Amino acid sequence: MPELPEVETCRAGIAPHISGKAFQRIIIREPRLRWPVPLQIAELLPGLTLHRVDRRGKYLILHTEPGCLLLHLGMSGNLRITSQEQPLAKHDHIDFVFNDGTVLRFNDQRRFGAVLWTTEPLATHALLNKLGPEPLSAEFNGEYLYQQARKRGIAVKTFIMNSHIVVGVGNIYANEALFMAGIHPLRAANQLSQAECETLAISIKTILEQAIKQGGTTLRDFLNAQGKPGYFQQKLQVYSHAAEPCPKCGQPIEQIKIAQRSSFFCARCQLQ
DNA sequence: TTAATCACCTGAGGGC
DNA sequence: TGCCCTCAGGTGATTA
Numbered sequence: 334m335p336e337l338p339e340v341e342t343c344r345a346g347i348a349p350h351i352s353g354k355a356f357q358r359i360i361i362r363e364p365r366l367r368w369p370v371p372l373q374i375a376e377l378l379p380g381l382t383l384h385r386v387d388r389r390g391k392y393l394i395l396h397t398e399p400g401c402l403l404l405h406l407g408m409s410g411n412l413r414i415t416s417q418e419q420p421l422a423k424h425d426h427i428d429f430v431f432n433d434g435t436v437l438r439f440n441d442q443r444r445f446g447a448v449l450w451t452t453e454p455l456a457t458h459a460l461l462n463k464l465g466p467e468p469l470s471a472e473f474n475g476e477y478l479y480q481q482a483r484k485r486g487i488a489v490k491t492f493i494m495n496s497h498i499v500v501g502v503g504n505i506y507a508n509e510a511l512f513m514a515g516i517h518p519l520r521a522a523n524q525l526s527q528a529e530c531e532t533l534a535i536s537i538k539t540i541l542e543q544a545i546k547q548g549g550t551t552l553r554d555f556l557n558a559q560g561k562p563g564y565f566q567q568k569l570q571v572y573s574h575a576a577e578p579c580p581k582c583g584q585p586i587e588q589i590k591i592a593q594r595s596s597f598f599c600a601r602c603q604l605q
Numbered sequence: 606t607t608a609a610t611c612a613c614c615t616g617a618g619g620g621c
Numbered sequence: 622t623g624c625c626c627t628c629a630g631g632t633g634a635t636t637a
Contacts, residue, residue, distance in 0.1 A: 335631090336631090367613070367614095367631090367632085367633085368633095391631080391632095405631085405632090406631095407613095407614090407630090407631065407632085408614080408615095408629080408630050408631060409614085409615080409616095409630090424615085441614095442614080442615055442616075443613085443614045443615050443616085443629095443630085444613080444614055444615080445613070445614065445615095445630080445631065445632085446631095460632095460633090484606090484607085485607080485608090486607085486608085487607085487608065487609095491608090494631090496631090496632075503630080503631070504629095504630065504631085592608095592609080592610090593609095593610080593611095593630085594629095594630070595628090595629075595630085
C-alpha cells in the first residue's frame with residue numbers, strides 16, 4: 334500500500350530508466366481506474382520526450398513539453414521497469430513504451446490508482462492545489478502543525494492523515510509517528526501543546542526518512558520499480574502488532590478503529 | 606468551514 | 622470444495 338516513502342522509492346527507481354527518453358507507444362488495457370484513463374494519451378504522447386519525474390505528495394508527475402502525466406498508485410498500484418518481451422501479469426493495466434524499448438508498466442490490483450493528463454499549470458490543478466506541505470520540507474515543522482491543529486477538534490491521527498494538512502502520511506506511518514511521539518491517536522488535535530506538535534513533526538519526518546532509506550514498507554502489494562519489496566515492515570513498532578508487547582514497555586499493543594482505519598497504539602506509552 | 610460517511614475495488618482469510 | 626462475508630485502505634464526493 335503505497336504511502337510517501339513507497340512513492341518516492343518508486344520515483345527514484347523509475348526516473349533513471351525513462352528520463353530524457355521519448356514515448357513510442359501507450360498501451361491501455363484497462364482504462365477503468367479511480368477516474369477513467371484519458372484514452373487520448375495514446376495519440377498525444379508518442380513522440381514526446383519525458384523530461385523528468387517529480388513527486389508531489391503521493392502523486393508522480395511525468396513532465397513533457399506540452400503537459401504532464403499525473404500518476405497515483407492508490408492502494409495497490411505499482412510501476413515497474415520492464416520490456417515488451419516480459420509476459421504480462423494480472424492487473425498490468427497500462428504500458429508506457431519508450432523509443433529504446435524500455436517499458437514502464439502500471440499494475441494496480443484494486444484500481445484505486447489514477448493516470449491523468451493535464452496541460453494546465455500544476456499549481457492550479459484541482460488535485461494538487463489544496464495539498465499541504467511536503468513532510469520532509471522546512472515548511473512542515475512544529476509551529477506549522479500547531480497553527481493548523483488549533484483549528485481542528487478531530488483525532489490527531491485523522492488530522493495528520495489529511496493531505497490538506499500534510500501530504501504523504503498514510504495509515505501505517507501515522508500509527509508509527511504517533512507511537513514515536515508518545516501521543517495517543519484519539520487525542521483531539523486542538524488539545525496538543527506546541528511542544529507536542531514539535532515532537533510529532535520531528536517523528537513524522539524521522540519515520541518517513543527511515544522508511545525511504547529502507548525502500549518503503551511491504552505488507553501485501555508494494556513492490557519497487559525492480560519488482561522487489563521494501564524492508565521497512567521489519568521496523569514497524571506498532572502497526573499490525575495488535576496484542577503483541579509494546580517495544581518500549583511490554584504492555585500489549587491495542588487496536589481500535591479511528592475514522593474507519595485500523596489504529597495501533599500503546600495505552601501506557603501514548604498519553605490521551 | 607469542519608467533520609463524518611460513502612463509494613470505489615480485488616483478493617485473502619475465515620466460517621459454515 | 623464452494624459459497625458468502627468481512628477486512629484491508631487512499632481519497633474525492635457527498636451530506637450534515
